[in-house]
Amino acid sequence: MPSVELTKDNFEETVTGSEIVLIDFWAAWCGPCRMFGPVYEKAAERHPDIVFGKVDTEAQPELAAAFQISSIPTLMAVRDRTVLYAQPGALPPQALEELIDRIRAADMDDVHRQAASAGSTERG
Numbered sequence: 001m002p003s004v005e006l007t008k009d010n011f012e013e014t015v016t017g018s019e020i021v022l023i024d025f026w027a028a029w030c031g032p033c034r035m036f037g038p039v040y041e042k043a044a045e046r047h048p049d050i051v052f053g054k055v056d057t058e059a060q061p062e063l064a065a066a067f068q069i070s071s072i073p074t075l076m077a078v079r080d081r082t083v084l085y086a087q088p089g090a091l092p093p094q095a096l097e098e099l100i101d102r103i104r105a106a107d108m109d110d111v112h113r114q115a116a117s118a119g120s121t122e123r124g
Contacts, residue, residue, distance in 0.1 A: 007063075014051060022043075024073055079106060
């Protein structure tokens, strides 16, 4: 399945309606973004159960600002509405596959417990 263009109109629905979403924040003028694009698209074809979204930071400045994107490309991985990864930089194909494996293998119960305990210590 090819990547999906994410906009402020479909972003929330896409992220909340899918178990795993990878998001590529990019721009047409960005050389590293253009180099990463084909790597990202090939991964999208290999993993049809994952939503591969793309946010054009020029066309969607509100989304870029909401996630404090200051460098592109930035790749974000969301599983069960929880951000598990957000890093700038174009990943080579093998590193992207390893990231996808880690996102799939994440123990989400443990992730939610850690987030809850971090939140309670911040309030205490």
